[in-house]
Amino acid sequence: MERWKQLVIGLLVVLFLGVGYLFYQKEPEQRMVDEFVMEPNEVTPTTSPERMELVVYVTGAVESPNLYTVPEGARVGDVLSLAVLTDEADPEQLNLAQLLVDGVKIIVPKKGETPISQDSPSTEVETNGVHVNSATKEELMTVPGIGPAKAEAILNHLKANGPFKTYEALGDVKGFGEKTLESMKPYLLVP
Known part of the structure; x- marks a missing residue:
């Protein structure tokens, strides 16, 4: 009877090791949701007719003045978070909720500065x-x-x-x- 118990325990250990090996070798499932990451200087063509990408230029009181590619429907506040405002920036002079338009230039004024006339989108x-x-x-x-x-x-x-x-x-x-x-x-x- 002692030999029989050792044989059963040995088989169980081999079975657990085999199952563990199979789970370890299995590739992780691919994510079902695509992530969108906005990067500076990334100018790519529209990926689908339903979702257009916009290219905007951000300059002024920002750490990274540059061209930014953002999805259609992005707002001024979205692109300013990518450009990173400096301590001198006065974002209150801008409409952060304004929808962006392809080719727009956003000039972030410094505190105490009169806003520079720019070709940012206007809806009024x-x-x-x-x-x-x-x-x-x-x-x-x-x-x-x-x-x-x-x-x-x-x-x-x-x-x-x-x-x-x-x-x-x-x-x-x-x-x-x-x-x-x-x-x-x-x-x-x-x-």
Whole structure:
């Protein structure tokens, strides 16, 4: 009987070692979620038609003035966290919640400095116009001559064709003739 117990214990040890070896050799499962990491100087083409990447330039009171590639829908605050603000920076002079637009330049002012005029996106008519590529329907409707139908036409054109590169490209939107474009020019910003 003593020999029989030793044999059973030996088999159990071999079995546990074999199972442990199989688990040890098994490759870890791949992650199901892709991670997106924003890196400076990483300028890559759009990976899918649904998710566009934007390239913005951040300069001024930041530790790393540079070009940054961010996903569509990123905000000024998102890219400033990558550029790292200096102790002298005055981010209160910027709209950190503003949606970014491809090709924009963000100049971070120092404390006590008057903000430098920059081509950052603007969505208020009082600040020289509505940025057509990032405006909402309601913001577009603040422009004289744009009602719900024209605002919707602009947004549909943006979805189908991407951002406007020039002011003249607005002429491709249904209902925007030469006279209409001329009357709206002081109120609309296009890169």
